Amino acid sequence: MILLASIFNWSIAIAYVLVGIVLAVLGGTLIGRAKMENNVEAFVLHNKVLDLPQEQLTLRDRLNYAREQVAEVIQRVWLYVLVGVCIGAAIHNWIPEALITTLLGEERWWSVPLAVLVGVPMYADIFGTLPIAEALVAKGVGLGTALAFMMAVTALSLPSLIMLRKVVKPRLLALFFAIVVAGIVLIGFLFNTFAHLFV
Known part of the structure; x- marks a missing residue:
């Protein structure tokens, strides 16, 4: 949030975090009401747990269990993450910025959906997307378009979806x-409509 505020300003940073929280709560509520518990992979519900009562677990027990879980997840998904990173790097390095800003210009109605579409195959965290968003806004891309791109990269990146697919069914x-x-x-x-409020 501090980095986002330093690149844009505090009102944008706070609004970005708030709308992200609202989206998470509303999305979670909608998914909860859809009653799709049977669409979670069986191993998630039947995953081994330590046999000791929680209050009897030592710090060493907890750290060993955490290490085992991390190793298991990494073993299952490392190849998919590597493929996603390669796809994101290819898009990032081979598509000229001028082309992206031409397609995502502030006045184009399709800029937000296109920014989301472009963001999905990329893999980065908020720190990786901030410099890109800053450059896009500086080149005339709308604030909402840049923020939508950032959200798509962090929430819908291909590696994230691949990892999520390991624990939930396609539906x-x-x-x-x-x-x-x-x-x-x-x-x-x-954000594009009300960008003037954040200046």
Whole structure:
């Protein structure tokens, strides 16, 4: 949040965090009401747990269990993460910025959905997307378009979806994807429409 505020300003940073929280709560509520518990992979519900009562676990027990879980997850998804990073790097390095800003210009109605579409195959965290968003805004891309791009990269990146697919079935993943895409697009349009309030 501090880095976001240093690149844009505090009102944008606070609004970005607030709309992200609202999207998460509303999206989670919608998914909860869809009653899709049976679309969670069986191993998640039947995953081994330590046999000791929680209050009897030592710090060493907890650290060993955490290490085992991390190793298991890394073993299952490392190749998919590597593929996603390679795709994101290829898009980042081979598509000229001038082309992106031409397609994502502030006055174009399709800029927000296109920014979300471009952001999905990329893999980065908020720190990796901030410099890109700053450059895009400086080149005339709308604030909402840049923020929608950042949200898509962090929430809908290909490696994130691949990892999520390991724990949820396609129907639940599709619902999650649809809700998040719709929310990000709406947020992007709202930020573009009311960008003057954040200057």
